[in-house]
Amino acid sequence: MRILNLRSSLLRGLSAGTAVATLATGLAACGGNSDAAGKSDGEAPGTVTVGAHSNGAAKETALKVSEVKAISAELPKTVAKKGKLVIGVGALPTGSVPLNFVGDDQKTLTGAEPDFGRLVATVLGLKPEVKNLTWENLFVGIDSGKVDTAFSNVTDTEERKKKYEFATYRQDNLGFEVPKKSTWNFDGDYRNLAGKTVSVSRGTNQEKVLLEWKAKLKKEGKDLTVKYYPDNNSVYLALNSGKIDAHFGPNPSIAYHTTHTANTPNATRSAGKFSGAGTKLQGLIAATSKKDSGLAKPVSEAINYLIKNGQYAKWLAAWNLSNEAVSTSKVNPPGLPLDNS
Numbered sequence: 217m218r219i220l221n222l223r224s225s226l227l228r229g230l231s232a233g234t235a236v237a238t239l240a241t242g243l244a245a246c247g248g249n250s251d252a253a254g255k256s257d258g259e260a261p262g263t264v265t266v267g268a269h270s271n272g273a274a275k276e277t278a279l280k281v282s283e284v285k286a287i288s289a290e291l292p293k294t295v296a297k298k299g300k301l302v303i304g305v306g307a308l309p310t311g312s313v314p315l316n317f318v319g320d321d322q323k324t325l326t327g328a329e330p331d332f333g334r335l336v337a338t339v340l341g342l343k344p345e346v347k348n349l350t351w352e353n354l355f356v357g358i359d360s361g362k363v364d365t366a367f368s369n370v371t372d373t374e375e376r377k378k379k380y381e382f383a384t385y386r387q388d389n390l391g392f393e394v395p396k397k398s399t400w401n402f403d404g405d406y407r408n409l410a411g412k413t414v415s416v417s418r419g420t421n422q423e424k425v426l427l428e429w430k431a432k433l434k435k436e437g438k439d440l441t442v443k444y445y446p447d448n449n450s451v452y453l454a455l456n457s458g459k460i461d462a463h464f465g466p467n468p469s470i471a472y473h474t475t476h477t478a479n480t481p482n483a484t485r486s487a488g489k490f491s492g493a494g495t496k497l498q499g500l501i502a503a504t505s506k507k508d509s510g511l512a513k514p515v516s517e518a519i520n521y522l523i524k525n526g527q528y529a530k531w532l533a534a535w536n537l538s539n540e541a542v543s544t545s546k547v548n549p550p551g552l553p554l555d556n557s
Contacts, residue, residue: 264338266331267534269319273472274328277534279527283341287517291340292510295364301342303333304363306354310447314472314535315369316348328468328535332385333367335527336503339518351419358506365511366504369466371421371492372551380504382548383516385528387540388492388499389467390422393474393484395455400462402488404495410438412461415451418444421492421499421552422464456482466492468537493552500542500549512547519545 262282267274288296295301305325311317316327325348337344349357357363358380365383372382392402392414402408406429416423423442430440443460445451452473454460463470467489477483492499503519505511522528523544532538 264331264335266328266335266531267326269321269324269326270314271320273314273317274326274535275533277530279335279530281335281338281522281525281527284339284518284521285341287339287514287521288341290514290517291342295342295511299343300345301333301337301340302362302364303330303337303344303346304354304357304366304368305330305333305346305348306351306366306368307348308350308353310449312369312448312466312469314468314537315466328531328537329367329369331535332531333365333503335522335531336367336515336518339521340514351417358504361506364505364509365515368504369501370504372500372502372549373421373493374551374554376504377507377548377551379507381507381509381512382500382502382504382551383512383519384500384502384542384546384549385519386501386537387542388421388501389489389540390425390464390492390499391467391470391489392487393455393463393465393470394461394487396483396485398461398485398487400487402490404488404490406432407436407438409433409440410436411440413441413443413459415443415445415454415460415463417465422466424552425490425492425494426464452482452484455484462487468540472536493550497550497553499552500546501540516545516547 262280263278264281265276265278267276305316307316307325314327315329319326325346330346334344347363354366354368358366371388372384394400409429410433414426416426426442430442433440445454451463455463470486474484474486503515532541
């Protein structure tokens with residue numbers, strides 16, 4: 217899953233449209249590469265600060281964490297030798313609050329995803345190097361070896377397992393966002409989408425799910441119109457003007473955006489959730505590495521260390537994502553089925 221939308225207060229005093237536009241400008245200026253947010257130069261050894269530069273989207277929190285040699289000893293030799301973990305984030309062009317976006321310094325890539333990548337890298341005894349890419353180039357980077365692992369809201373799917381290996385770290389839930397005045401609700405039934413116009417991001421798990429629902433409706437003699445927009449600002453302009461009935465995207469960003477717009481003329485609400493892995497399986501978000509790279513196991517063990525020792529819960533709480541916690545990280549568990557059944 218890729219995330220498109222926007223959970224607390226981001227740019228206080230600005231309208232929702234202005235806030236999104238400001239984010240878009242900042243992240244576009246970020247370019248192809250970016251250091252993750254934090255205070256690395258001023259941090260005491262063994263400290264990772266999460267939520268830095270978040271402009272109110274997170275509670276800045278300093279977490280004590282250091283290398284666990286029993287885990288770092290399992291790293292592939294090529295990664296251990298270079299001493300750094302190249303973390304891919306598919307946030308270009310406009311980013312996705314609260315997961316990945318340009319911070320209040322207008323240059324630093326911040327968000328829950330790059331922050332968690334930094335925590336994992338520290339447990340592995342590696343220096344984190346964050347690369348900010350488009351969603352499509354994120355996977356090109358993994359394929360080419362320029363990116364070691366992605367922390368970018370990537371859904372564990374059986375299709376992706378053909379090329380990648382996973383270490384899970386968060387629940388994957390999709391959701392529908394509609395204007396607050398709308399009376400429409402998904403209610404867990406794709407048939408309620410008949411006659412609607414819904415936006416989604418290209419190349420994402422939610423697009424795959426939506427297009428399969430569209431195909432089912434077509435067989436039933438019903439229509440579902442799917443629209444694509446280049447950025448957050450365009451999505452919300454379309455939603456507010458009535459050009460689309462709903463937006464289908466990752467639940468964290470929808471929860472953030474509905475809270476952020478609650479007291480504005482363009483208030484929105486959630487119209488229902490859906491597991492990113494379909495009706496029979498809870499979807500999972502996972503750190504994504506090249507298949508047979510040997511990274512999934514040590515990354516998963518690093519995540520489980522963070523879960524066991526409390527830094528994981530504090531990271532989620534800082535970004536208001538505690539309701540998406542997993543009890544354990546798993547390597548390549550069952551993911552979104554090939555037939556999405």
